[in-house]
Amino acid sequence: MNAPAPPRFQPLYQQIREAILHALQAGEWPPGGLIPSETELAQRFGVSQGTVRKAVEVLTAEGLLVRRQGKGTYVVSHDESQAQFRFLRLRPDEGPAVQPVSRMIHCRRVRAPADVQRALSLQGSDTVLYIQRVLVFGEDPVILDDIWLAGEEFRRLTPQRLAHQSSRLYSMFETELGTKMLHARERIRAVAATAEQAGLLAIEPGQPLLLVERVTTTFHGRPVELRRGLCRTTHHHYANEL
Amino acid sequence: MNAPAPPRFQPLYQQIREAILHALQAGEWPPGGLIPSETELAQRFGVSQGTVRKAVEVLTAEGLLVRRQGKGTYVVSHDESQAQFRFLRLRPDEGPAVQPVSRMIHCRRVRAPADVQRALSLQGSDTVLYIQRVLVFGEDPVILDDIWLAGEEFRRLTPQRLAHQSSRLYSMFETELGTKMLHARERIRAVAATAEQAGLLAIEPGQPLLLVERVTTTFHGRPVELRRGLCRTTHHHYANEL
DNA sequence: GAGTGGTCTAGACCACCCT
DNA sequence: GGGTGGTCTAGACCACTCA
Numbered sequence: 001m002n003a004p005a006p007p008r009f010q011p012l013y014q015q016i017r018e019a020i021l022h023a024l025q026a027g028e029w030p031p032g033g034l035i036p037s038e039t040e041l042a043q044r045f046g047v048s049q050g051t052v053r054k055a056v057e058v059l060t061a062e063g064l065l066v067r068r069q070g071k072g073t074y075v076v077s078h079d080e081s082q083a084q085f086r087f088l089r090l091r092p093d094e095g096p097a098v099q100p101v102s103r104m105i106h107c108r109r110v111r112a113p114a115d116v117q118r119a120l121s122l123q124g125s126d127t128v129l130y131i132q133r134v135l136v137f138g139e140d141p142v143i144l145d146d147i148w149l150a151g152e153e154f155r156r157l158t159p160q161r162l163a164h165q166s167s168r169l170y171s172m173f174e175t176e177l178g179t180k181m182l183h184a185r186e187r188i189r190a191v192a193a194t195a196e197q198a199g200l201l202a203i204e205p206g207q208p209l210l211l212v213e214r215v216t217t218t219f220h221g222r223p224v225e226l227r228r229g230l231c232r233t234t235h236h237h238y239a240n241e242l
Numbered sequence: 243m244n245a246p247a248p249p250r251f252q253p254l255y256q257q258i259r260e261a262i263l264h265a266l267q268a269g270e271w272p273p274g275g276l277i278p279s280e281t282e283l284a285q286r287f288g289v290s291q292g293t294v295r296k297a298v299e300v301l302t303a304e305g306l307l308v309r310r311q312g313k314g315t316y317v318v319s320h321d322e323s324q325a326q327f328r329f330l331r332l333r334p335d336e337g338p339a340v341q342p343v344s345r346m347i348h349c350r351r352v353r354a355p356a357d358v359q360r361a362l363s364l365q366g367s368d369t370v371l372y373i374q375r376v377l378v379f380g381e382d383p384v385i386l387d388d389i390w391l392a393g394e395e396f397r398r399l400t401p402q403r404l405a406h407q408s409s410r411l412y413s414m415f416e417t418e419l420g421t422k423m424l425h426a427r428e429r430i431r432a433v434a435a436t437a438e439q440a441g442l443l444a445i446e447p448g449q450p451l452l453l454v455e456r457v458t459t460t461f462h463g464r465p466v467e468l469r470r471g472l473c474r475t476t477h478h479h480y481a482n483e484l
Numbered sequence: 485g486a487g488t489g490g491t492c493t494a495g496a497c498c499a500c501c502c503t
Numbered sequence: 504g505g506g507t508g509g510t511c512t513a514g515a516c517c518a519c520t521c522a
Contacts, residue, residue: 048512069489070519184484189475190432190450208432208450233431242426290493312500
């Protein structure tokens with residue numbers, strides 16, 4: 001006799017997590033907004049409140065939800081200070097963190113170069129939005145960013161719309177496009193500044209710079225952003241906790 | 243009337259977590275060993291099994307315990323592949339990760355320099371164990387480490403004992419001294435190699451190097467290690483996930 | 485005071501691992 | 504078969520927030 005294909009089991013709370021994730025992805029509750037209470041969700045999905053709680057705990061640990069006692073559970077927003085520095089790890093060596101100002105250099109739609117295609121799993125014909133900018137902390141240009149954005153989400157994002165509020169790119173991606181940046185993988189190395197890079201960062205060619213290469217992925221592991229950041233680290237450092 | 247000082251409340255499961263932590267710190271169960279079952283711990287502490295479970299979940303999330311279904315809960319060991327790369331984030335750009343070999347350059351007990359004193363919250367008279375070494379990946383010297391170790395834990399650690407098995411420092415710290423390295427804070431920057439550094443890493447002076455400064459802390463946030471690693475990143479990169 | 489999340493319990497059943 | 508952790512439930516009480 002042929003053995004029947006083994007059914008795929010999955011814990012209930014994982015299925016509830018998926019269900020909430022889909023609702024989140026569908027935009028059922030806005031970023032920063034309140035989701036239904038545990039008891040409401042339990043009724044909606046036909047499970048006990050404790051099971052919903054477990055699912056919400058997981059999503060909270062993943063950084064998608066925030067719970068506030070006495071108030072409710074909120075969809076996380078990239079505007080919050082809590083998330084403000086998740087994707088910007090460069091801190092001044094001394095003194096409080098300063099919000100950088102963005103100076104746009106390029107912003108246009110291009111066909112993706114080969115290495116960008118590879119990083120973002122694109123077809124040869126796909127176009128991406130390319131942005132080059134300098135982040136200025138106080139008086140000093142500190143970061144030179146090359147950014148490539150893939151996917152349908154960025155079809156509606158035109159150079160014009162970016163021009164005037166580019167200092168808070170992530171915040172805008174979210175509010176304008178509903179995109180969720182969930183996970184990022186970074187590769188960090190030290191490189192010498194080229195003449196062009198040195199010019200944009202007001203340093204001498206050959207000076208050491210921190211190169212941060214990042215691929216950001218969204219809901220189901222789909223890559224949507226490749227970013228190469230070159231950082232002056234004379235008065236700033238990249239902070240990390242293990 | 244004087245209002246009485248408000249009592250400090252703490253959830254039961256947090257107290258149980260502390261209790262388990264103290265047993266761990268006292269060495270009641272060896273690294274890699276099995277701790278008592280949930281029901282046993284529940285009896286011992288006089289709480290329900292679910293409360294013990296919550297405490298163990300927290301400690302598992304903190305990376306101190308590992309649970310294996312059907313077998314039990316284990317004290318984590320730094321030997322495990324799971325923890326092998328927690329403190330060594332440098333990976334080759336291509337190909338599988340290679341276990342580096344350590345070449346000792348200096349190893350002696352010294353009075354801590356001022357900056358090391360600050361980082362490790364030491365008194366002026368305290369001595370520290372100072373180690374300088376080069377980590378060689380395959381054929382290439384890739385990392386130049388300066389390491390300062392503070393505290394009673396390292397009194398028994400002599401240069402002689404380090405000389406021959408220094409390639410797996412952390413593993414040895416633990417097995418030999420029972421020290422637990424729990425948390426680390428890193429500051430990363432790009433610097434130019436000095437002549438001396440260049441000589442040790444077989445590169446040209448002035449070449450860019452990745453400087454990773456790390457302070458490692460143990461059980462109650464007490465700093466025990468300061469490390470400055472200089473890394474060639476021509477064929478390797480520092481990997482990070484956000 | 486009503487509603488929310490936070491904690492705690494007791495008990496049930498499952499899947500996994502060993503012997 | 505007996506022990507372990509993994510999941511799920513139902514119900515209780517607490518602390519916080521807001522009207």
